[in-house]
Amino acid sequence: MREQVQIPRQALTWALIAQAVVLAPHSLHMPVWLWGVWLLAALWRWQVYRGAWAFAGFWVRAVLVVICAGGLMLGAGWSFGTETMVSLLLVGFVLKLLEVKNRRDFVVLCFLGYLASASQFLFKTDLLASAYGLISIALVTTSLVALHQSLSGYRPRRSLMLGGSLMLQALPVMVVLFLLLPRVGSLWSVPTNESVARTGLSDEMAPGDITQLSQSRELAFRVTFEGEPPPTRDLYWRALVFSEFDGRRWTQSSRQQLHSLVDWEGDADWRAQLEGLGREVSYEIMLEPNRRHWLYVLSAPTQWSDDIGIGREFRLQRRQPVTQRLRYRVTSALDYRYDPEPLPQWLRQQELQLPAQGNPRTRALAQQWREEGDDGWQLVERFNRWIADEFRYTLEPPPLGDDSVDEFLWQSQAGFCEHFASAFVFFMRAAGVPARVVLGYQGGELNPLENYLRVRQQEAHAWAEIWLPERGWVRVDPTAAVAPERIEMGLLSSLDATESARITGPLDGVAWAVNLRLRWDLINYQWHRRVLGYDAEARESFLLRWLRGTDPWRVAVSLTVTLILVTGLIVLRAWWQRRPRYAQPADRYWLQLQRRLSKAGYPPRPGEGPRTYSHRLAGVWAERAPDAARQLIQIAELYERVNYGGNRRALTDLIRLSRAFRVTEMRSAPL
Amino acid sequence: MRHLRARLRDRIMDWADRRAPLAERVTLRHKTIYILPTATGGGFLLLVILLWLMGTNYENNLVLASAFLLLALLLVSTLHGFRNLSGLTLTVTQSHAAFAGEHAEFEVLLQSAGGSRHDNIHLSWDPALVVEADLIDCSERHLSLSVRSRRRGWLRPGRLRVSSRFPLGLLEAWSWVQLDTRALIYPAPEPSVEPPVAALDARHEGETLSAENREEFQGFVRYQAGAALTRVAWKHFARGAGLHLKDFAGYQSRQIWLDWDAVPERDPERRLAQLCYWVLTLAQGPDEYGLRLPGRQQPLGRGPEHRDACLRTLALWGLPEDQNSA
Numbered sequence: 001m002r003e004q005v006q007i008p009r010q011a012l013t014w015a016l017i018a019q020a021v022v023l024a025p026h027s028l029h030m031p032v033w034l035w036g037v038w039l040l041a042a043l044w045r046w047q048v049y050r051g052a053w054a055f056a057g058f059w060v061r062a063v064l065v066v067i068c069a070g071g072l073m074l075g076a077g078w079s080f081g082t083e084t085m086v087s088l089l090l091v092g093f094v095l096k097l098l099e100v101k102n103r104r105d106f107v108v109l110c111f112l113g114y115l116a117s118a119s120q121f122l123f124k125t126d127l128l129a130s131a132y133g134l135i136s137i138a139l140v141t142t143s144l145v146a147l148h149q150s151l152s153g154y155r156p157r158r159s160l161m162l163g164g165s166l167m168l169q170a171l172p173v174m175v176v177l178f179l180l181l182p183r184v185g186s187l188w189s190v191p192t193n194e195s196v197a198r199t200g201l202s203d204e205m206a207p208g209d210i211t212q213l214s215q216s217r218e219l220a221f222r223v224t225f226e227g228e229p230p231p232t233r234d235l236y237w238r239a240l241v242f243s244e245f246d247g248r249r250w251t252q253s254s255r256q257q258l259h260s261l262v263d264w265e266g267d268a269d270w271r272a273q274l275e276g277l278g279r280e281v282s283y284e285i286m287l288e289p290n291r292r293h294w295l296y297v298l299s300a301p302t303q304w305s306d307d308i309g310i311g312r313e314f315r316l317q318r319r320q321p322v323t324q325r326l327r328y329r330v331t332s333a334l335d336y337r338y339d340p341e342p343l344p345q346w347l348r349q350q351e352l353q354l355p356a357q358g359n360p361r362t363r364a365l366a367q368q369w370r371e372e373g374d375d376g377w378q379l380v381e382r383f384n385r386w387i388a389d390e391f392r393y394t395l396e397p398p399p400l401g402d403d404s405v406d407e408f409l410w411q412s413q414a415g416f417c418e419h420f421a422s423a424f425v426f427f428m429r430a431a432g433v434p435a436r437v438v439l440g441y442q443g444g445e446l447n448p449l450e451n452y453l454r455v456r457q458q459e460a461h462a463w464a465e466i467w468l469p470e471r472g473w474v475r476v477d478p479t480a481a482v483a484p485e486r487i488e489m490g491l492l493s494s495l496d497a498t499e500s501a502r503i504t505g506p507l508d509g510v511a512w513a514v515n516l517r518l519r520w521d522l523i524n525y526q527w528h529r530r531v532l533g534y535d536a537e538a539r540e541s542f543l544l545r546w547l548r549g550t551d552p553w554r555v556a557v558s559l560t561v562t563l564i565l566v567t568g569l570i571v572l573r574a575w576w577q578r579r580p581r582y583a584q585p586a587d588r589y590w591l592q593l594q595r596r597l598s599k600a601g602y603p604p605r606p607g608e609g610p611r612t613y614s615h616r617l618a619g620v621w622a623e624r625a626p627d628a629a630r631q632l633i634q635i636a637e638l639y640e641r642v643n644y645g646g647n648r649r650a651l652t653d654l655i656r657l658s659r660a661f662r663v664t665e666m667r668s669a670p671l
Numbered sequence: 672m673r674h675l676r677a678r679l680r681d682r683i684m685d686w687a688d689r690r691a692p693l694a695e696r697v698t699l700r701h702k703t704i705y706i707l708p709t710a711t712g713g714g715f716l717l718l719v720i721l722l723w724l725m726g727t728n729y730e731n732n733l734v735l736a737s738a739f740l741l742l743a744l745l746l747v748s749t750l751h752g753f754r755n756l757s758g759l760t761l762t763v764t765q766s767h768a769a770f771a772g773e774h775a776e777f778e779v780l781l782q783s784a785g786g787s788r789h790d791n792i793h794l795s796w797d798p799a800l801v802v803e804a805d806l807i808d809c810s811e812r813h814l815s816l817s818v819r820s821r822r823r824g825w826l827r828p829g830r831l832r833v834s835s836r837f838p839l840g841l842l843e844a845w846s847w848v849q850l851d852t853r854a855l856i857y858p859a860p861e862p863s864v865e866p867p868v869a870a871l872d873a874r875h876e877g878e879t880l881s882a883e884n885r886e887e888f889q890g891f892v893r894y895q896a897g898a899a900l901t902r903v904a905w906k907h908f909a910r911g912a913g914l915h916l917k918d919f920a921g922y923q924s925r926q927i928w929l930d931w932d933a934v935p936e937r938d939p940e941r942r943l944a945q946l947c948y949w950v951l952t953l954a955q956g957p958d959e960y961g962l963r964l965p966g967r968q969q970p971l972g973r974g975p976e977h978r979d980a981c982l983r984t985l986a987l988w989g990l991p992e993d994q995n996s997a
Contacts, residue, residue, distance in 0.1 A: 082729075107711050107840065111718050114741060118722050121733035130733055137740060141839070148840045150791045150805035162838055166747055173743035178736050186728050324730055532732050567750055574754045577787050603696070606762055606780055 007106050010156055011146040012049055015109060016042050018139035019097070022113050023090065025120045025132060030087045031075055034094065037068060041097040056098045064095055086119045106147055113140040125325065127527045138167045169570060176562045180543075180555045183536040200290050200457055201439055205242055206249040207400055207408075211416045214395065216457035219288050220441060221296060222525050223453040226282040230298075232443045233487050234334055236463065236475065237296040237455060241313035242437040247355045248404055250422060250437050255350065262309040262317060270312050273341070273472075274300055276333035286528055287326045293317045296440060296455075298332040299475065305329050313436070313465075314338075327533045339472040343434060351434035351467065359405040359426065366430035376468045379431055383424060384481035391415070393483035417486075420478040421462040434467035438475075442487065449522045585651060586642035589658045593635065596663045610636040631661055684847075688830075693851045696762040698784070699833065703846045704756050706749055712841035715745060745841055752844040755837045758784040759792070759806075764813070766854040768982075770947075774800070774817035775826050775854040782811040791837045796828045820856040823943065823986045827853050857982045860951055861944035867933035869963070891915040926971055927953060927960040943985050950985065954978040964988050 023030075023038060047053035056064075068091045076084040093112040100106050117136040120129065142163030149159060200220055202209065221237075223229075242250035255261060263271065285296060295308065295316040305328040308316050316330070343351070354363075366379075374382055392414035400407045400419075405426045408419050421437050428435035442461035444453035463477040480487040530538075540550055547554040582588045594604060597617070604613045614636035618629035638654040641647045691703045708716070719741050726735030765778040781804055783789055789806040796818040804812055818828045834845035891904055894914035904915040929949050934942040946962065953960045954975075962969035962981050969984045 103840075104711075107714070111714065114718060114737070115722070118725070118734050118737035121731055121737065122729060125731070125733050133733065133737070134740075137737065141744065144839045148791060148837050150803065150807065152805060152807075166744060166751065166838065167740075169747045170740055170743035173746055174736060174740040177739035177742060178732075181739070184727050186730055187724065188728060534732055535730075563746065566747070570747070570750045570754065574757070574787060606764055 007049075007100060007103070008147070008151055008154075009049065010149075010154055010159060011106060011143055012045070012100075013156065014139070014143040014146045014159060015097075015100075015106065015113075016046070018110075018113055018136065018143050019093070021139050022093075022116045022120075022136045025124065025129065025136075026086070026090055026116070029083050029123060030090055031072065033071070034068070034087070034090060037064070037091075038094045038097075041094050045097050045100065055101065061095065061098055064098070065091070068095065082122055086116075086122065089119060090116055103147060107144070110140050110144045110147075113143070125528075125532055127524055130527075130531075134167070138163055141166060169566065173562060173566055176559065178534070179539070180558055182555075183539055185536070200292070201239060201460060203240060203292075204249050204251045205418055205422070205437065205439055205462060207397070207404060207415070207419055207422065210418045210460045210462055211395055211397070213460040214416070214458045218457045220290075220455045220457055220459070221285050221287040222528075223286075223444065223455065224284045224451070224529070225453070226284075229283075229446065229451070229453060230279075230281055230334060233480075234298070235443050235453075236298065236438075236461075236477075237441040237444075238299055238314060238438050239294045239296050239441075240439040241311075241315060241465075242439065243350050244353060245355060245422075245426065247358045247402070250425075253350050253353075255346075256311065256313070256315075262311050264309040268310075268312075270339075273339045274302070274333075275337045275340075276300075276302060277335040277337060279334040280331060281334060282329065282331045284327065284329045284529075286525070286533065287322055287328070289323050289325055291321045291323060293319075293321055295322075295326075295328065297330050298334065300336040300338055301330050301332050303331040313438075325528055325532060327529070327535075337472050339467065340470050342469070343467060348434055351436055352429050352432070354426065354429050359403045361403075361406045362409060362423070362427055363430045365409075366427050366432075370431050376433065377474075379428065379433065380466065380476055383427060384478060387420065387478060388481040391420075391482050393479065393486065417479040418462045420482060421464050424476065424478040425464045428464070428466050436465050438463050438465055442477075447518050447522055447525070449518055450525070452522075452525060454521065454525075584643045585648075586639050586654055589655055590635075590639045593658045593661060593663075600663045610639050628661070631657065635661065684830075687847050688849065691847055691849050693849045695851045696760065697848045697850060698760045699756050699758065699846050699848070701753070701757065703848075704753055704844055705846065706752055706842055706844045708841060709836060709843050712745070715741065715839075715841050719745070744839070748839045749842055751838045752835060752842050754787075755789055755835050756792070756833065756844050756846060758787050759789055759833065760784065761831070761833070761848055761850065763850045763852040766852050768855040768857060768979075768986075769820055770857045771820050771823050771859040773820060773859075775820045775828075775856060776815050776817045777828060777850075777852060777854065779814045779816055779831075779850070780811060781806060781814055789835075791835055793832075793834050795832050796830070818854075820854070823856050823858040823940075824990050825853045825987075826856045855983060855986055857986045858940065858943040858947040860948035861941060862948050863935075863945045866927065866949050866953075867930055867935075867942075867945060868927060869930040869933050891917060925958045927958050928963055928971075929953070929960060930963045931965055932963075939989065943988065947982065947985050950978060950981045 019038065019042070023035070027035070044053060044056060048055055069088060072084060072087050072091060076087070089112070093109070093116050096105070096109045096112055100109055114137065117133055117140060120133055120136070142159050145163045145166070146156075146159040149162075200213070200218075229235075240252065241256060243253045243256060244251045280302070281298065283298075287295065295318065297304070297314065297316045299314055301310065301314055301316060304310070304316060308318060308328060310316055316328075318326075342348075369379060369382060390413055393416070394414045395416060397408075397415040397419060398412045400412065405423045408415055408423050409427075425435040425437050439460075439462050441455045441459040442463070443459050444455040446453055461479070463475060463479065465473050465475055467473050477487060534542075543550045543554065547558060582591070590610060594613075598604070602617055602620075605616075608616070614632045618633050621629040621632075635654060635657050638650050638657065641650045642654055687703075687705075691697070719738050722734060722738035722741065726732070726738055760780075760782040762780040762782070763777060764780050767776040767778075769775040779794070781792075781794075783806040787806075792804050792806075793801050794804060794814065794816055795801040796816060800817050800819070802814055802816055804814055806812060816828075816831070818826065820826050828850065830847040831850055832845055833848055834843055836843050891907065892915065894903065894916055904917050907913070907915050929946050931942060931946070934945050936942050936945065946964075950960070950962070954977075957973075959971040959973050960981075961971040962984055964984065967984060967988060969981050972980075
């Protein structure tokens with residue numbers, strides 16, 4: 001019967017507010033016209049409430065649904081990604097408004113609101129987004145509360161206060177559930193999130209690519225080291241290795257691109273070629289989503305988290321692209337020897353590959369130095385000396401033509417890391433030394449507040465690796481020869497004032513602003529690490545630390561204790577609100593006496609005041625206990641004198657007499 | 672199957688009755704408050720599961736946290752639902768008599784203990800007659816609750832269901848309250864043409880009729896154009912019986928005995944119903960009247976008290992002793 005009752009105004013108002021708040025963060029990925037549909041639906045529903053318009057008929061609703069869903073699918077190119085699914089949910093959420101006729105419809109609307117609030121977390125998970133999501137959920141709860149409150153003397157604030165306090169009381173329970181309930185991995189694969197931008201490195205390198213990247217202050221990943229972080233000059237975060245050169249761009253060789261050659265189990269025979277030489281460092285990386293397979297790591301990784309594979313060139317990678325923030329742990333040997341034995345033929349060929357033609361001058365020079373007797377490391381030192389003296393490190397290199405290496409080495413002599421790495425590797429290969437380009441990041445900004453490293457896109461870097469007999473693969477960074485500050489101190493210090501201005505933020509020089517930025521980043525980092533990164537592994541260590549074990553019964557006991565605690569607190573609060581409050585000083589003593597009398601079997605009748613009550617009881621007791629009857633009348637009179645006569649001195653008499661009054665004797669008296 | 676369910680229901684009700692004995696004044700406490708999820712609550716649980724699946728599959732901790740938050744909300748709202756009923760005191764202050772088939776009304780005083788708030792409480796004896804009340808800005812409220820009566824005699828309203836879906840509608844908290852009260856139900860009046868008067872009393876009738884003093888009700892006649900509107904029997908008209916005029920005759924006060932044996936009906940209940948009709952009819956006139964029932968007699972008299980005494984006699988006639996004295 002009640003299900004048919006019309007939706008009260010306050011519930012509708014709160015629902016409309018909640019809807020606007022829930023929809024707002026979805027603006028980033030939902031089509032703009034959905035706002036128009038919402039405005040139409042809200043207006044329509046409000047007019048229905050006012051009695052001005054009728055409910056939309058079945059056909060109107062059906063046409064609206066088809067148009068909206070069709071428009072969405074058309075806009076999304078008929079693909080079923082997360083974004084499309086969520087937008088469809090939002091369409092349902094908005095159009096449901098048109099057919100909210102009874103309470104059940106309203107409840108469905110609220111449930112859709114909860115779903116929509118939670119699904120915004122699929123797109124944004126930072127601290128602000130979480131706080132905002134909490135507010136949306138609180139507002140949906142408020143609408144639900146407004147539907148179930150009395151209408152008499154209604155004030156909108158009451159729903160909000162109650163909704164808010166329900167949320168606040170639910171929060172601690174949520175935290176405990178979050179910490180204690182077991183985590184299950186993905187049960188089935190879900191559509192990926194297309195809205196995550198592909199930022200950062202790409203799987204090929206042409207001159208100018210990294211230069212562009214270096215102007216982005218966007219975060220690539222954060223690193224926390226166990227113990228002291230290594231010096232900046234050792235922080236070469238490798239991701240990709242390029243062995244194929246077509247004269248202009250570097251790409252991975254077909255072998256390097258093959259997924260099947262990646263070692264997922266840790267049993268590939270080439271792993272025996274790695275030998276650690278001391279210095280090891282363990283660290284945890286939190287990678288921002290970038291929709292790429294590859295991960296970042298310091299050479300040479302010796303241990304890493306599960307679900308990660310490794311390629312022969314120490315490229316860590318995942319099976320799926322990274323669409324959510326990803327946390328993984330790695331241990332690396334900073335000093336190592338890898339592949340000291342002669343390379344297999346196919347590998348040697350791959351690392352010596354050069355295009356058939358082009359860059360004749362570089363080839364000739366390499367040949368010449370070779371003939372002059374230089375070999376291996378001597379070639380590297382001679383090359384580095386050359387570029388260190390004559391070359392310039394700049395963000396604005398002149399454009400290069402077809403023979404890019406020749407033009408760079410003899411004409412422009414100015415460039416960014418990719419130019420140096422590219423020219424160096426070409427030169428070494430021409431001289432017969434196996435070499436390859438490595439792409440990744442170099443350095444990072446240390447947050448002194450918590451000792452973690454922020455690696456931003458502007459730290460993107462390219463360097464080289466060459467193979468020497470008996471020493472194996474050796475890292476060579478020609479950029480370090482040109483601009484050693486870049487490697488030791490970071491990009492900013494290696495550029496002149498006008499160039500560095502291009503990559504700094506507006507407030508980078510202001511101390512407190514920098515401090516504030518570091519602090520905010522720290523909070524966000526901790527949020528990502530501890531809250532968003534709380535997984536099965538983190539749960540286990542939490543349980544071990546606080547419950548001294550991971551047995552289910554410990555979890556069950558803790559959950560029960562929490563429930564009891566929360567229940568106790570809420571009951572205590574209700575009890576406190578319900579405690580007797582006395583308007584007049586005498587009330588307290590009179591009511592105490594009245595309570596004792598009620599327990600003995602003489603409750604006051606509804607509406608009976610002290611005078612009539614005492615006289616009635618005195619009449620009952622007149623024969624059997626005349627003293628008590630007299631005393632009771634006296635107490636009632638004292639009460640009246642204190643409360644209505646303003647006689648404060650009578651209060652002490654009242655207290656004395658009412659305390660001295662013995663109710664127990666009356667218990668057997670018939671009423 | 673149905674039998675089994677009915678038995679189970681009876682068992683549960685017996686158990687609930689034992690926990691909530693009959694009393695004039697009842698305060699709801701944890702012992703008598705029951706809470707179960709509603710259909711909406713079931714849907715809400717499905718929503719929680721859906722969110723959990725979404726959070727698990729996307730490995731998104733915030734979506735998982737939302738699922739846990741909603742689950743926590745469900746738990747917290749249980750406590751609020753309980754608190755909303757707990758401490759409510761119901762006192763029956765009065766009951767009103769009614770005719771069988773009508774609604775008997777009971778005046779109930781709803782009080783809160785101390786300053787606690789009670790929002791959106793539903794009270795009903797009959798699922799079709801729900802009264803909504805709240806104690807938010809005040810600490811007590813007088814309510815008038817009704818029960819549909821079926822037959823004459825004492826009506827005990829039975830279990831009063833005090834329930835609330837506050838605050839989120841996900842759970843229903845309720846209590847069965849047994850208020851110690853009763854209402855007298857008179858027989859439903861059944862009109863008949865002739866008053867059931869014993870033959871030996873017939874001599875009183877028509878003796879001192881005077882046409883000048885037309886103020887006493889005699890019966891109904893068909894409507895005639897030009898008649899005073901005050902004479903129209905509006906009640907009959909409202910029932911769809913057409914326009915009739917109340918016919919008044921100037922009787923002098925007579926003494927009329929309404930006699931059980933004079934009712935031209937065999938069924939005792941119908942006899943009582945017709946007697947009831949005549950008691951009500953005569954109560955509007957100047958005559959003194961009395962009731963003669965087998966084994967019981969109501970002496971001649973007039974006035975509202977007399978009428979009520981007659982109705983009471985009719986209501987309770989022939990019922991078992993405990994019904995009378997209860």
